[in-house]
Amino acid sequence: MAGDIRLIVQGDDFGMCHAVNVGTIQAFREGILTQASTMAACPWFTEAAALARESGIPLGVHQTLTCEWNFLRWRPLTNGASLVGDDGTFLRTVDAAQASITHDDSVRELSAQVAKFAAEGLSIDYLDVHMGQSAEESAYDEVSNAAGKPFIYGPVESQRFASIVTLSDREADGKKAWMLDHIAGLTPGVHLLVTHCAAAHPELAAMTSPGTYTYRWAEEYRLSDQEIVTDPEIRKAIEERGIELVSMRNAFTD
Known part of the structure; x- marks a missing residue:
């Protein structure tokens, strides 16, 4: 490897809503974000696709079989009866x-999501999941094998990483200190840091009801992630340690 320590900084939920799209591209252009896990079944995917073509951000398929919000709801691309609740949208958990x-x-639904990237003229570098594995492991294996791209949370592929850590669900007032400590402690190998970036916009708080288990994920975690990923001091700490920022496109190449 050219660098002893390589860091992937991933932004999840690209395509979910306008605020996430704007924040993700800002974090890629101005911050340390290196790739975006993208939701083909969501209402703002078309905008995300246009932004991806313009910016060149590396993309993964954020395989989606759930929709956690009260008011922002999305439906499958296919008509499988087992995928939906009574309202015809994805199940919540x-x-x-x-x-x-x-x-x-x-398999039909996840394959349709992969195909939607090709329909937009987009290439993909990996596949992962939204919220967690909502289907059998064999379904994710089948779809990733057909796409010819790694499912990065699979039992084999995940072992290639020296660490996989999520930034988002940490208290905002301690997030920068945690991030600096995390950077200082990275060991040789490829590390994956998962974030959820978004630009400040009223639509974030409007996605779901206050008091729900997902409410902090709607706005609070995303805005504090955005601050960290675009903070010049964070980039400086990475550069001072000689850490190479990479994506799945080049993380495991020499």
């Missing part, structure tokens, strides 16, 4: 999805 979704319905 991973547990509910696991109890309902059949292997065949999940």
Whole structure:
């Protein structure tokens, strides 16, 4: 490897809403973000696709079989009955999805999500999941094998990383100190840092009800992630340690 320590900084949920799209591209252009896990079944995917073509941001398929919000809801690209609740949108939790979704319905839906990238003229570098694995492991294996790209949270592929850590669900007032400590402690190898970036916009707080288990994920975690990923002191700390910022496109190349 050219660098002893390589760091992937991933932005999840690209395509979910306008604020996430704007924040993700800003974090890529002005900050340390190196790739975006992108949701083809979501209403703002078309804008995300246009921004990706313009910016060249490396993309992964954020395989989506759930929708956690009260007011922002999205539907499958396919018509599998086991994928949806009574309102015709995805189920709200991973547990509910696991109890309902059949292997065949999940493979058809996830394959359709992959195909939507190609329809937009976009290439992909990896696949991962939104919220957690909502289908059988074999479904993700089948889809990633057909796409010819790694499923990075699979039992084999995940072992290639020296660490996989999420920044988002940490208290905002301690997030920068945690990030600086994390950078200082990185060891040789490829590390994955998962973030959820977004630009400040009223739509974030409007996605779901206050007091719900996902409420802090709607706005609070995303705005504090945005601050960290675009903070010049964070970039300086990375540069001073000689850490190479990479994406799945080049993380495991010599």
